[in-house]
Amino acid sequence: MDDFGDDPDDLAEWGLHCFCLGARSTPHHVVKMDDNGRILFRARLGVSRTELRHYGIDPSDSQVALLRAYDLIAVEGERLVTTFPVLGSEETAGLRTRMAGLAERSRPRSPSMCPDWPAF
Numbered sequence: 001m002d003d004f005g006d007d008p009d010d011l012a013e014w015g016l017h018c019f020c021l022g023a024r025s026t027p028h029h030v031v032k033m034d035d036n037g038r039i040l041f042r043a044r045l046g047v048s049r050t051e052l053r054h055y056g057i058d059p060s061d062s063q064v065a066l067l068r069a070y071d072l073i074a075v076e077g078e079r080l081v082t083t084f085p086v087l088g089s090e091e092t093a094g095l096r097t098r099m100a101g102l103a104e105r106s107r108p109r110s111p112s113m114c115p116d117w118p119a120f
Contacts, residue, residue, distance in 0.1 A: 012037030
């Protein structure tokens with residue numbers, strides 16, 4: 001599960017989507033800072049700081065504190081773990097395929113109800 005194929009190993013390069021009800025701000029700028037995106041990519045399955053150094057990533061205490069302040073990672077013992085799911089292109093392709101039928105069934109039956117909705 002550690003192979004995301006052609007997906008970049010830096011979440012800052014991914015299309016990030018989040019639902020942040022009541023948030024002061026979204027975490028997009030934090031993910032793009034320094035090598036935070038690379039930390040988050042490696043932390044999706046849990047990673048120690050020693051393992052991060054193996055990948056050429058040496059997070060500072062302030063980086064980890066900022067990622068924790070935005071609730072992007074949790075510290076579980078010696079391991080950093082993302083607090084959100086990371087879905088690569090393979091997973092999202094499967095989700096899109098399965099959701100197409102649901103989207104079609106949820107469309108209004110009469111085009112006059114929502115004339116701007118695209119056809120599936």
